[in-house]
Amino acid sequence: DGGITQSPKYLFRKEGQNVTLSCEQNLNHDAMYWYRQDPGQGLRLIYYSQIVNDFQKGDIAEGYSVSREKKESFPLTVTSAQKNPTAFYLCASSTGGGQNTEAFFGQGTRLTVV
């Protein structure tokens, strides 16, 4: 089935560690996105990529890094510089360009700092 797969579902990180969240899509979408969800604040855009080997900062990029080496994959690294990383992280993809579709979302990764 076509869709977006995020892994792991739950992730625990010790303070000072970097962790990488995986996002894979088999929808042949050009554009991919990472959002962070905190209680009562809705979703905020961290990074997005509209094409392979290119990505842009969103509204809250500090303390995060991404790569887009393959069309299907858009991993997010939460670095030790992120002061408050405990949150729910959602990955999304869309066709972008002239043949837009609405964004499809993965099931999320819940990251907890211990």
Add this chain to the structure above:
Amino acid sequence: AQKVTQAQTEISVVEKEDVTLDCVYETRDTTYYLFWYKQPPSGELVFLIRRNSFDEQNEISGRYSWNFQKSTSSFNFTITASQVVDSAVYFCALSEEDAGGTSYGKLTFGQGTILTVHP
């Protein structure tokens, strides 16, 4: 900068009641797109509707209906005869055209409304 406000943090209704979720947006663009997403307890966001700024027609899909009014910058969502399965968090969101073309995934979200439907 764009902004989306969902003033209702939580709504609680009894099954079969009608319920309206409010959404007010701010944007300086003349071309923009509005969305509603549903987030069930499993966590993923489920797309419900997209509306572009040039189309103010109201839309009905089964028990769901949407009222878009540019004059008041509102895009409200009504569930008729609510059911327990409608319990979820509902998000209103906005995307605008940018230099790279419209990107329906680059969204500004409201804070979300938690809807609980009791049997």
